[in-house]
Structures are given as C-alpha cells and as structure tokens.
Amino acid sequence: MASLQDIKGRIRSIDSTKKITSAMNLVATSKLNKSKEAALKTRPFFNKILTTMQSIAQNAKGTGSPFLRANGSDVKAYITLTGDKGLCGGYNANICKLTMNAIESKAKTHLVVVGKKGVDQFKSRGFEVNKALLDISESPAYSDAKEIANYVIDKFKKGEIGEVYLAYTSFKSSIQQEPQMVKILPLDMKNIEEQISESEQPSDLLVYEPSPEAVLGYIIPRYVADVIYGGLVEASASENGARMTAMDSATENATEIMDKLSIQYNRARQAAITQELTEIVAGAEALK
Amino acid sequence: MTKIRLQILTPLKKILDEEVESVILRTTEGDMGILYDHEPVVTLLDYNTIQYTQEGVKKVATTMGGFAEITSDRVVVLTDASEFPEEIDEERARQAKERAQKRLADKSMDRIRAEVALKKAITRMNLKGSI
Numbered sequence: 001m002a003s004l005q006d007i008k009g010r011i012r013s014i015d016s017t018k019k020i021t022s023a024m025n026l027v028a029t030s031k032l033n034k035s036k037e038a039a040l041k042t043r044p045f046f047n048k049i050l051t052t053m054q055s056i057a058q059n060a061k062g063t064g065s066p067f068l069r070a071n072g073s074d075v076k077a078y079i080t081l082t083g084d085k086g087l088c089g090g091y092n093a094n095i096c097k098l099t100m101n102a103i104e105s106k107a108k109t110h111l112v113v114v115g116k117k118g119v120d121q122f123k124s125r126g127f128e129v130n131k132a133l134l135d136i137s138e139s140p141a142y143s144d145a146k147e148i149a150n151y152v153i154d155k156f157k158k159g160e161i162g163e164v165y166l167a168y169t170s171f172k173s174s175i176q177q178e179p180q181m182v183k184i185l186p187l188d189m190k191n192i193e194e195q196i197s198e199s200e201q202p203s204d205l206l207v208y209e210p211s212p213e214a215v216l217g218y219i220i221p222r223y224v225a226d227v228i229y230g231g232l233v234e235a236s237a238s239e240n241g242a243r244m245t246a247m248d249s250a251t252e253n254a255t256e257i258m259d260k261l262s263i264q265y266n267r268a269r270q271a272a273i274t275q276e277l278t279e280i281v282a283g284a285e286a287l288k
Numbered sequence: 289m290t291k292i293r294l295q296i297l298t299p300l301k302k303i304l305d306e307e308v309e310s311v312i313l314r315t316t317e318g319d320m321g322i323l324y325d326h327e328p329v330v331t332l333l334d335y336n337t338i339q340y341t342q343e344g345v346k347k348v349a350t351t352m353g354g355f356a357e358i359t360s361d362r363v364v365v366l367t368d369a370s371e372f373p374e375e376i377d378e379e380r381a382r383q384a385k386e387r388a389q390k391r392l393a394d395k396s397m398d399r400i401r402a403e404v405a406l407k408k409a410i411t412r413m414n415l416k417g418s419i
Binding site for chain 1: 295297298299300301302315316317320327328329330331332354355357364366368
C-alpha cells in the first residue's frame with residue numbers, strides 16, 4: 001500500500017490539475033459565446049452570397065469563367081482548419097484525419113493548414129505543408145480568409161492546382177461538432193443548388209451591370225473568401241465547444257480520482273493509527 | 289408610394305433591413321436610382337455612398353465595394369463594410385488617408401491594397417464632410 005505521503009502528494013497534484021481544467025472550462029465557455037455570436041452574425045451574408053451564386057449560375061452557364069470548369073491539373077489542394085492550442089479532446093486530430101484519409105497521393109497534394117496543431121500533425125506524418133497560417137484560428141478576421149482565398153485562386157488560375165477542398169469542423173451545438181469537407185473550386189453548381197433549395201427562387205431574368213463576366217469575375221473569388229471565412233468562424237466556435245466539453249470531463253474525472261484517493265488516504269491513516277495502538281498495547285503487555 | 293425592402297449586409301453583421309421609398313446606388317458605371325418594380329439587376333458597387341429615402345427623410349451610408357442584387361420589391365446590398373455618418377471616426381479616416389498616400393508614394397508597398405484603403409478613407413471623409 002502506498003504511504004500516506006505518496007497519497008497526499010497525488011491528491012495535491014490532482015487538485016492543482018483540476019483547478020487548471022476547471023478554469024479552462026470557464027474560459028472556453030465564455031469564448032464559445034463570443035464565437036457563436038460571430039458565427040450567427042455571418043450567416044445572413046453567407047446565405048445571400050449562396051442564393052446569388054445560384055441565380056447567377058443559372059444565368060451564366062454559357063459564360064466561360066475559368067472557375068466553372070476543371071483546368072487540367074491533377075494536384076488537389078486541401079485547406080485544413082485546426083487550432084493553435086491543444087487540450088480540446090479530439091478536435092485537432094479528427095479534422096487532420098479527415099484530410100489525411102482524403103489524400104490519395106502525397107506528391108499530388110498541396111496543403112494549406114491553419115493552426116499550429118494541424119501543421120505539427122501533418123509534418124510529423126511526413127506531409128509537406130505548403131502554406132501554414134498561425135495565430136488566426138482563435139478570432140478569425142475577414143482579411144485572413146481573403147489571404148487564403150487569394151492564395152488558392154492564384155494557384156488555381158496558374159494551373160498549379162486543379163481542385164480545392166476545405167476541411168473544417170462545423171458547429172452543430174456546444175457539445176456536438178462534426179468534421180466536414182467541402183469542394184470550393186472548380187465550382188460545383190449542383191452542390192450549391194442543393195444547399196439552398198429551400199430558400200426562395202430568384203427570378204431568372206437578371207441583367208448584369210456592367211457585364212456578366214465582370215460580375216462573375218468579382219463574385220466567384222468573393223464567394224471563395226466567404227466560404228473560407230464561414231469555415232474559419234465555425235471552426236473557432238467548434239474549437240471552443242470541443243475544449244469546453246473536454247475540460248468539463250477532465251474536471252469531472254479529477255473529482256472522481258480525488259474522491260477515490262481521499263478514501264485510500266483515510267484508510268491508510270486509520271491503518272497506521274490501529275497499528276500504532278497495537279504496538280503500544282503489545283509493548284505495555286510485555287512490560288507487565 | 290409602394291415601398292421596397294432595403295437590406296445592407298456585411299460579412300460581420302447585418303447593417304440594415306428596412307422598408308424604404310427609393311434608393312440611389314453608386315455602381316462602378318455610375319449612379320443608379322431604384323424605385324418599386326425595378327428591372328432585376330445584379331450590379332457591382334464602387335467605394336462610395338448609398339442614399340435612400342425613408343418616410344420622406346433622406347439618409348445616407350457608405351458602401352465599400354461589393355455588389356447589389358435588385359429585384360422588383362427588394363434591394364440587397366452585399367459589401368465589405370458600411371457605416372452611417374454618425375458611426376464614422378473622422379480622425380481615423382484622415383489618418384488612414386495619409387497612411388495610404390504614403391504607401392502609394394512608396395513603390396515597394398502593396399499598391400492595390402493602398403488604393404483601396406485610400407478610396408475607403410476618402411469616402412468616409414466625404415460623407416462626414418457633407419453634413
């Protein structure tokens with residue numbers, strides 16, 4: 001049986017760990033509220049972009065925008081959104097796994113990774129990270145999304161990459177998050193139409209000022225940036241949600257272990273007292 | 289007068305969603321006036337202002353690029369940023385203008401970005417100055 005000192009030491013160390021996890025739980029909860037709000041505020045804009053994309057797609061089938069068809073390159077780009085910090089359960093691992101499973105050959109892959117944890121995971125498994133973005137996952141700004149969008153659009157236009165996918169964790173609720181992958185380029189019109197099938201049908205006789213090409217040339221890069229921004233905002237809410245749940249269960253586990261240890265400690269203490277008493281009584285007996 | 293619904297949306301939040309009588313947009317091709325039952329149009333916007341009348345009162349806000357979708361009874365403006373005159377910080381806009389001008393003079397800086405920043409600053413200052 002462990003000595004009293006040992007048990008006391010363990011109780012103390014678990015108690016301090018518990019203090020940290022419960023503090024992190026509180027921090028994650030308040031951050032979650034903030035990022036949830038941000039996610040809700042973006043949605044009207046995001047939905048409108050989707051509806052507009054749909055109506056334009058119907059009208060613009062004839063126009064030769066390079067974003068609407070494949071460009072011949074068989075390199076696939078994956079944008080993976082992870083966090084900069086750990087201690088959030090399986091959040092980072094799950095999203096990286098999703099991307100790794102999707103990758104067919106390392107040579108024909110172009111990786112764009114947001115978040116330190118993701119970069120580390122990919123590197124340790126021998127993947128080459130072509131572009132890494134750190135320190136933005138916690139509170140993503142629109143300019144960050146634009147930077148990523150410009151980067152992939154540039155590569156896509158040059159023909160260095162043929163397809164672009166975005167892997168992010170979508171925020172279902174505070175306790176449920178789901179890793180997801182969406183195709184961004186070339187535009188998959190069927191997919192867009194499905195996503196907004198329940199919304200109102202836009203009129204199909206639209207006029208474009210100054211020209212359909214100009215409008216399309218503006219809106220498609222914009223749409224890419226918006227999808228990425230939407231993903232970043234959702235991912236940040238998911239990360240906080242995942243951290244909250246992970247820290248909550250860690251705190252619970254710590255309490256459980258402490259309960260067990262304090263029972264053990266009391267037993268050991270009692271055993272020591274009993275033993276001491278027996279020794280004293282035996283000693284007194286011997287002196288008689 | 290039949291009203292039209294004007295929505296101004298930015299990536300960060302919804303700025304406006306109200307019934308108005310008329311809207312004047314500054315598109316990349318020039319001004320465009322919109323009343324009820326307008327032809328359906330999608331148009332690109334310039335860095336400038338949007339004017340609208342609500343119950344006879346003329347109101348104005350900035351639009352920073354983006355585009356507008358116009359259907360017979362609604363105008364939806366999607367733009368990078370939009371402010372009402374009372375929300376604009378004139379001092380900040382003035383500083384932004386100076387900074388942008390300096391960057392434009394320096395050839396090594398990102399020209400397009402500086403130009404956009406300059407346009408935004410001038411739009412904000414013009415709107416503030418016109419009142």
